[in-house]
Amino acid sequence: MNQFRFFVAGIMAATCSFGSVNAQSQKPNVIYIYADDLGYGDLGAYGATRIKTPNTDRLAQEGLRFTNAHTTSGTCTPSRYGLLTGEYPWRKKGTGVLPGDANLIIPIDKATLPAVFRKSGYKTGVVGKWHLGLGEQGEKINWNRPIKKGPDAVGFDYSFIFPATGDRVPTIFLENQVVVGLEASDPIEVSYQEKIGNEPTGKENPELLKLNASPDHGHNNTIVNGIGRIGFTTGGKKARWADEEIGHVFTDKALAFIENNRQNPFFLYFSLNDIHVPRMPSTEFKGKSGLGLRGDAILQLDWTVGKVLDKLKELGIEKNTIVIFTSDNGPVLDDGYDDGAVTQLNGHNPRGPLRGGKGSAFEAGTRVPFLVRWPGIVKPGTVTDALVCQLDLLASFAGFFKQKLQPHDAPDSEDLFAAFTGKSRSGRQILVEQGGVIAIIKDGWKYIEPSSGPKTQKNGNENGRDPDPQLYNLLEDLGEQKNLATQHPERVKELAALLEKIRIQGQSTSRRSD
Incomplete structure (x- = not known):
């Protein structure tokens, strides 16, 4: 009788354990790490030998590596638009590369990737580069008060972002649509049409630059932190970032979001600044790659990935967290600043075997690194040539959560969840x-x-x-x-x-x- 009781107890324990794992797998945490301008050949996992990327390589070793994964576009704003909406960006006017004072271009009456997660009970957050516009259409952004429409309007519960790109003004952080560190006595003004204020510009005061720029890229307007930017700004001086701190600030905010939401399912869209220009990584990485500032920024990017993986392990939630790592488009070397990206390649090939690069219709424009780790579900060290696109994530997670999308939602997104988790080698046709x-x-x-x-x-x-x-x-x-x-x-x-x-x-x- 005692043996029978132990047998029954064992069966019940095993059943409960299976049920717990199964319940967990229905709502895994999801962290989407989005590098900026990282090429197909920039990581060790994709053949790079001149630079060491142990943390991203670890994702490949512990998960699934895609060889035929694509962005929706060869440039940043349209790629991000496609990711969050499931729609080819060329279908909608105004989805080109945006200035720093553009209005929100994501529709608020249709399904979005964060809204899919929120509908399933997730806490949703975005940390990092935004570049999808802010505020009501047709209205000039007032940076000195809370902005009415931003990431919150498209499904994010929490946001810590900068508005556009590192080379565009305003060079400030916003937390939940409010400028961080802004003093009321020093209001921010921004213009992309004409010079405002009396602050030095790269064109007029090149002697003040710590990073020289090519005039044909537009990096000769207001100087912030010794770097000429696109666009003019004045005011908000204490709210401005130092480029060298961006990587650490975004990483700290991402780790805090993970820790604060560890008890409940969460979706984190972690949109990195690296390795977009101006490439100005933290001092601890400068000169360490031997490939100029672009290579140093790759080291900082890889460090960031490592911090996320370490945090998941520390909190004991790595087994129930899907980590996706990819890039918004292909590589670019000379993007307007004299940072050694061209002269210090030293045999490194950012595009790998592909042709083209950022902004190109050739494969190096949209075919990017794409890594997925989900312990216990995705088989470690596997490789797939399934054709997938980042815009497919919306329909794939909606399908996983058994959410029905309306006909006008995500018009180009396909449910490829089986391909994204390595259960099928069939992707897009x-x-x-x-x-x-x-x-x-x-x-x-x-x-x-x-x-x-x-x-x-x-x-x-x-x-x-x-x-x-x-x-x-x-x-x-x-x-x-x-x-x-x-x-x-x-x-x-x-x-x-x-x-x-x-x-x-x-x-x-x-x-x-x-």
Whole structure:
């Protein structure tokens, strides 16, 4: 009888344990770490040998590494728009790279990625770069009072951000739509049309710069922390950041959000400043990479990932936390500042085997590192060539939570949760890429539509423009060196027609109303 009781007790304990694990897996924490301008070849896990990235490499060793994962665009604002809305950004006017005083471009009447999590009972937070606009459409932002519409309007419970990019004014932090450290006696003013105030500019006072800039990139306006910015600003001097502190400030805020919400499921969108220009990492990383300030910023980025992983382990929640690491677009070297990115490469290849880079329709514009770790669910050390896009995360998590999306929600997002967790090697059949021009991929074939204009951007990257159609077989020519358009005119015709159909339809998913 006693043996029987022990047997029954053991069965019950095992059942309870299984039930607990199963319950946990239904609402795992999710941390989405978004690097800025990181290339396919910038990490050790993707073949880099000239720089050490042990923490991101650890994610690959303990999780799933994607070789065919994409952003929605080759530049930052549209990629972020696609991630949060599940919609190709080229469908909506005004989703190009935004100035620092732009209004909110995310629709508030449709599903968003954070809103999907919030609907499932998650605490949602964003820490880091925003660059999706703030405030009501058509209204000039008043930085000296709480901003009415920001991350809170699209599904985030908590936010600690800067408005646009590190090279654009205003160079301030906002916590829950309020400027941090602002003094009422020193109000902020911002203009992207004309100079305001009497503060020195890079154009007028180059002798004050600690980081020289190329005038054709626009980094010659108001000087903040010895660096010329895009746009003019005055006031708010005590609220301005020092570039060297940004990485640490964002990391501290992200870790605090994790710790404060460890008892409940949370979603953290951790949008890093690194490795976007101006590359000015903390002193502890300067000169350590041997690849100039860009390489040093990669070291700081990798350190940040390590701090997040360590915090999860310290809190005992790493097994019930999905960590996703990726980048908003491909790499750029010369992006307007003299920071050694070009002259100190020392054999490092940021794009790996790919062609192009940031802003390009070639693969290096949108094909980026993508790593997923979920202990106990995702098999460690696995690699997949499934074709996935960041805009698919919205429909994938909505499907995981059994939420029904409306027909007008996330019109281009596909439920690929099985692919994102390594349970399936099947990804997308079709993907539209946005760089200097529009391209479409189907079954390994890539068509880039004809386009006139310069073939090279001011940052030095090829943009993919060509007056003639381009067709590449990515399965045999990943570097896009052989244009096969004249050999396969029927394939060109098929893909051009498919691209036009996707444009006209206004959506590429099959979701319909009942």
